[in-house]
Amino acid sequence: MSGPSTYQPRPGVMKWLEDRLPIVGLVHSSFIAFPTPRNLNYWWTFGVILSMMLVIQIITGVVLAMHYTPHVDFAFTSVEALVRDVNFGWLLRNTHAAGASMFFIAVYIHMFRGLYYGSYKEPREVLWILGVIIYLLMMATGFMGYVLPWGQMSFWGATVITNLFSAIPIVGDSIVTLLWGGYSVGNPTLNRFYSLHYLLPFLIVGVVILHVWAVHVTGQNNPAGVEPKTEKDMVPFTPYATMKDLFAASVFLIFFSWFIFYMPNYLGDAENYVQANPGVTPPHIVPEWYYLPFYAILRSIPNKLLGVVAMFGAIIVLLFLPWLDSMKVRSSRYRPLGKRFFWAFVVVCILLGWLGGKPAEGIYTILARFLTAAYFAYFLIVLPLLSRMEKTLPLPNSISDDVLSKSDSSLGKTVASIAVVLGLAGTLVMGGLQNAKAATEENIPASQQWSFAGPFGKYDRAQLQRGFKIYKEVCSACHSLKLLAYRNLADPGGPSFTPEQAAAVAAEATVKDGPNDAGDMFDRPGRVADRFVSPFPNEMAARAANGGAAPPDLSLMAKARSYERGFPQFVFDFFTQFQEQGPNYIAALLQGFEDTPPEGFTLPDGSYYNKYFPGHSIKMPPPLSEGQVTFDDGSPQTLAQYANDVSAFLMWAAEPHLEARKRLGLQVMIFLLILSGLLYFTKQRIWADAH
Amino acid sequence: MTTEASSDPTRRDFLYIATGAVAAVGAAATVWPLVAQMNPDASTIAAGAPIQVDLAPIASGQDIKVFWRGKPIYIMNRTAKQVEEARAVELSSLPDPATDQDRTKEGHEQWLVVIGICTHLGCIPIAHEGKYDGFFCPCHGSQYDSSGRIRQGPAPANLPVPPYQFVSDSKIQIG
Missing domain, CATH: 2.102.10.10 (Rieske [2Fe-2S] iron-sulphur domain)
Structure with missing residues (x-):
C-alpha cells in the first residue's frame, strides 16, 4: 500500500487492467511482496485473526439481520424464532454472539502485544491511534449489539450505559433523552441501536483499511524492536507470513468453535434469556466481560461525573501513549524495568476485570480504587519516568542477528503464555461474574446426571415424553410455553412423538382465530403449526389468578436460571462443557419445598418456603407429589423422577437443537484439527527454506 | 532468502495440495449454512x-x-x-x-x-x-x-x- 509496486503484469488483460486501475498491483505489493520482519512471533498473527473475526461478524450479522425484528414487542421472540426455526439459525446466532467475545479476546491480545513491544512508538503513532479508534468503535458496536436481543441484561445494560451521559453537567439529561428518543429506553432506542449496530462495523472496516495502510507505510514492528537494515532481515508476506497467520487463525477457530458448539451460554448471562421488563431490574447488572475493567473503574469513584470521566479517560489515555512513553528502545525484551511494569499492568487490568464482576461493596471498592490508581499511574507516572531513567539492555544489531541468536522454541513459549494469560484472565473474570450473581445464596442445587450433558450428549426420548406429560397434566395449568409449537413435538432431536400424536395434542387446544367473514373472532381446534396455547390470555389475567405473581413462561426457563458454581469448579466447567445449571436448578426447586420454614424466617401470606428459590419465599405451591402423573413405561412415579423428567423436557424446550449442535460440533472440531495440522506442516515446510 | 530445490518434491507437492483441498472443502462447507438459512424456515413451512x-x-x-x-x-x-x-x-x-x-x-x-x-x-x-x-x-x-x-x-x-x-x-x- 505504499511506494511503487513491483508487480509486473503479464501482457494482455492484466496489463490492460493494471494501466487503468492498478488494483492487482496494490494487492500484490501489500499482501504478497510486502516485506515482513522474519523474527515475528505468534503474537503478531492476531492482526489477521482480527480481520477474520471482523469478516465473520459482518457476514453472520448481515444474515441475522435478515431474520431479526427491531421492535420491543418482537425483538426477543424474533431472535428465538431465528434460533428455533431458521435453518442453521442456532449456528449463526451462536457464532455471532461468541464471535463478539472472540473479537475482544483477540483485540486485547493485539493491544497488549503492541504495548509490550512498543509498536506505538515513532514512526507508528498514527497506526496506534487508528487502532485505539477501532477499539472504541468496537466497544460501541458490541454494546449496541448486546441490546438487540432485548433480554433483561440488554435492556438494563442500555439503561445504565446511556445514563452515563447524564453525568455531563447542564446538557447531560438532554443528551440522554436524545439517545433514547423518548423518556426512557424504549422502541425508538432499540430502532436506532439496530441501525447504528449495522452501520458501525462498516466504519470499523474503513478505519481498519487505514490501519493496514499505515502499517504498510511504516512496516511492521518486530519483537526485537530494531528497524530492518538489509533484505536479509525480511521475508515476503506471502507465503511466509500468510501461512503462519493461516495456521494461527485455524487454531483460533478451534478455540472459537469450543464456544459455538459446546459452551454457547458460558460467556453470556442467563438473565438475558428473560425478556426485557422495564419494571424489574435484575439483582446484579453486569456488563459483558470485555467491559468489566472499565466498569470497575467507573464504580470505584464515588462521584458520578468523575467516575464517567475516569472510565472514558482510561481509554482516551491510550491515544497519548506514544508521547507518554518516549523511551527510544521499543521492545520490552530489552527493558528490564519496563517489562516488569508491563506484566504488573496486565495483572492490574485482569484484576480490574475481576472486580468489575464483583458487587461494588466493602473490600472490593477499596481494591478497585487502588487498582484504578495503578492503572492511571502506569501511563501517567511509570512510563514517563521509565523513559528518562531506565537502563536498557544492548539491542541486537539487526533482525537477522536476533533470529540467529535465539533458539527455535518461540512457538511453544507463545502457546504456553497465551494459555496462561487466557486461563488466568478467564478464571478471574468468569469467577467475578459468577460471584456477582446469587452471591447470597447458600443452597446450591445438586448436579444431576443428564443424558444431554457433555460433548456427545443426547436427549433421552422417553424422558422427554414423560416430561411433556408432566408439563401437560400439571405445569400447563398455570405456565405458558409460548415459544414452542405443537409441530416441535415431532421434530428430530426432540421427544420424537409421531406427527399424528403431535396433531392430536394440538387438536386438544382451543385457538382463538379470526376475524371471520362476519368480523367475529372464533375458537377452533389447534393445528401443528400453532404455538402452544397459554393458560391465561395475558399477563394481567395470569397475575390476577395467581395471587399477584404471574407464573413465568417456561420456554427458556432451563437457560434463564443459573447459580454460582464457585471456584475452581467453573474453571473445570470450561473443559467439561458444563452447561446444566438450569435443569439442575429446576429439578432442585421442584423438590425444595419445606412445610415448615426454618426458625426465624417469616413467610408472607400465600407463599411457600423453598430452599432453592432466591429469597426462599415462592408463590407457587408445591406442584408435584408422588403418584400424581401416571407413566406408561414403568418409570418410578416419584417426586425425584418427576422433577428430573420435567427439567429434561424444559431443557429441550429451551434448546431444541442441542443434538444437532453437538453433532455438527464434533464434525467441525475434527475438520479443524486436520486443517490445523496440515497448515502447521505446510508452514514448517515453507519456513524451512527461510532459515 | 534462498530457495533450494527440495530433495523430495512430490511429498511437498502432496502436502500443499492436501492442505489446499481441505481448506477448500472447509470454505465450501461454510457457505452451506449461509445459503440454507435463506430457505423458508420451519414456521413458514408449517404454516403452508x-x-x-x-x-x-x-x-x-x-x-x-x-x-x-x-x-x-x-x-x-x-x-x-x-x-x-x-x-x-x-x-x-x-x-x-x-x-x-x-x-x-x-x-x-x-x-x-x-x-x-x-x-x-x-x-x-x-x-x-x-x-x-x-x-x-x-x-x-x-x-x-x-x-x-x-x-x-x-x-x-x-x-x-x-x-x-x-x-x-x-x-x-x-x-
Whole structure:
C-alpha cells in the first residue's frame, strides 16, 4: 500500500487492467511482496485473526439481520424464532454472539502485544491511534449489539450505559433523552441501536483499511524492536507470513468453535434469556466481560461525573501513549524495568476485570480504587519516568542477528503464555461474574446426571415424553410455553412423538382465530403449526389468578436460571462443557419445598418456603407429589423422577437443537484439527527454506 | 532468502495440495449454512399446511379468493354457460392447450380452482372480466377464459391449478 509496486503484469488483460486501475498491483505489493520482519512471533498473527473475526461478524450479522425484528414487542421472540426455526439459525446466532467475545479476546491480545513491544512508538503513532479508534468503535458496536436481543441484561445494560451521559453537567439529561428518543429506553432506542449496530462495523472496516495502510507505510514492528537494515532481515508476506497467520487463525477457530458448539451460554448471562421488563431490574447488572475493567473503574469513584470521566479517560489515555512513553528502545525484551511494569499492568487490568464482576461493596471498592490508581499511574507516572531513567539492555544489531541468536522454541513459549494469560484472565473474570450473581445464596442445587450433558450428549426420548406429560397434566395449568409449537413435538432431536400424536395434542387446544367473514373472532381446534396455547390470555389475567405473581413462561426457563458454581469448579466447567445449571436448578426447586420454614424466617401470606428459590419465599405451591402423573413405561412415579423428567423436557424446550449442535460440533472440531495440522506442516515446510 | 530445490518434491507437492483441498472443502462447507438459512424456515413451512375451504356460501356465478401459502386462489362457482363455453373451445386454437375436464374435478364441473397469479409477470387478474368470461389481467392485458386458460395477451401459460381435492360436496382441501 505504499511506494511503487513491483508487480509486473503479464501482457494482455492484466496489463490492460493494471494501466487503468492498478488494483492487482496494490494487492500484490501489500499482501504478497510486502516485506515482513522474519523474527515475528505468534503474537503478531492476531492482526489477521482480527480481520477474520471482523469478516465473520459482518457476514453472520448481515444474515441475522435478515431474520431479526427491531421492535420491543418482537425483538426477543424474533431472535428465538431465528434460533428455533431458521435453518442453521442456532449456528449463526451462536457464532455471532461468541464471535463478539472472540473479537475482544483477540483485540486485547493485539493491544497488549503492541504495548509490550512498543509498536506505538515513532514512526507508528498514527497506526496506534487508528487502532485505539477501532477499539472504541468496537466497544460501541458490541454494546449496541448486546441490546438487540432485548433480554433483561440488554435492556438494563442500555439503561445504565446511556445514563452515563447524564453525568455531563447542564446538557447531560438532554443528551440522554436524545439517545433514547423518548423518556426512557424504549422502541425508538432499540430502532436506532439496530441501525447504528449495522452501520458501525462498516466504519470499523474503513478505519481498519487505514490501519493496514499505515502499517504498510511504516512496516511492521518486530519483537526485537530494531528497524530492518538489509533484505536479509525480511521475508515476503506471502507465503511466509500468510501461512503462519493461516495456521494461527485455524487454531483460533478451534478455540472459537469450543464456544459455538459446546459452551454457547458460558460467556453470556442467563438473565438475558428473560425478556426485557422495564419494571424489574435484575439483582446484579453486569456488563459483558470485555467491559468489566472499565466498569470497575467507573464504580470505584464515588462521584458520578468523575467516575464517567475516569472510565472514558482510561481509554482516551491510550491515544497519548506514544508521547507518554518516549523511551527510544521499543521492545520490552530489552527493558528490564519496563517489562516488569508491563506484566504488573496486565495483572492490574485482569484484576480490574475481576472486580468489575464483583458487587461494588466493602473490600472490593477499596481494591478497585487502588487498582484504578495503578492503572492511571502506569501511563501517567511509570512510563514517563521509565523513559528518562531506565537502563536498557544492548539491542541486537539487526533482525537477522536476533533470529540467529535465539533458539527455535518461540512457538511453544507463545502457546504456553497465551494459555496462561487466557486461563488466568478467564478464571478471574468468569469467577467475578459468577460471584456477582446469587452471591447470597447458600443452597446450591445438586448436579444431576443428564443424558444431554457433555460433548456427545443426547436427549433421552422417553424422558422427554414423560416430561411433556408432566408439563401437560400439571405445569400447563398455570405456565405458558409460548415459544414452542405443537409441530416441535415431532421434530428430530426432540421427544420424537409421531406427527399424528403431535396433531392430536394440538387438536386438544382451543385457538382463538379470526376475524371471520362476519368480523367475529372464533375458537377452533389447534393445528401443528400453532404455538402452544397459554393458560391465561395475558399477563394481567395470569397475575390476577395467581395471587399477584404471574407464573413465568417456561420456554427458556432451563437457560434463564443459573447459580454460582464457585471456584475452581467453573474453571473445570470450561473443559467439561458444563452447561446444566438450569435443569439442575429446576429439578432442585421442584423438590425444595419445606412445610415448615426454618426458625426465624417469616413467610408472607400465600407463599411457600423453598430452599432453592432466591429469597426462599415462592408463590407457587408445591406442584408435584408422588403418584400424581401416571407413566406408561414403568418409570418410578416419584417426586425425584418427576422433577428430573420435567427439567429434561424444559431443557429441550429451551434448546431444541442441542443434538444437532453437538453433532455438527464434533464434525467441525475434527475438520479443524486436520486443517490445523496440515497448515502447521505446510508452514514448517515453507519456513524451512527461510532459515 | 534462498530457495533450494527440495530433495523430495512430490511429498511437498502432496502436502500443499492436501492442505489446499481441505481448506477448500472447509470454505465450501461454510457457505452451506449461509445459503440454507435463506430457505423458508420451519414456521413458514408449517404454516403452508393444507387448508379447507367451505364452498356452501358461493352462489352460482360468484367466486371467492382465499390465500394459501401467500398466494391468492380463485374458487369460482361457474354458471352452466361458462362451463359450456370452456368446453366448446377448439384445443388447437389455444396457446397452452388443456381441456376443461383436465382442469376441474369430475362430478364437480362447475367448480374452477386456480392460482390467481398471471403467468406473465405475477399480477393478480380480475375475475369476471375480459372477453372470455374469465379473468383479465390489468397489468399487461392478458385474457383468460372461464377455465383459466390463456387466450390472448403476453402471458405464456394457463393459470395453474393448485393441488386440491373435494372432502365433501361442499368442501375442498387445498394443498
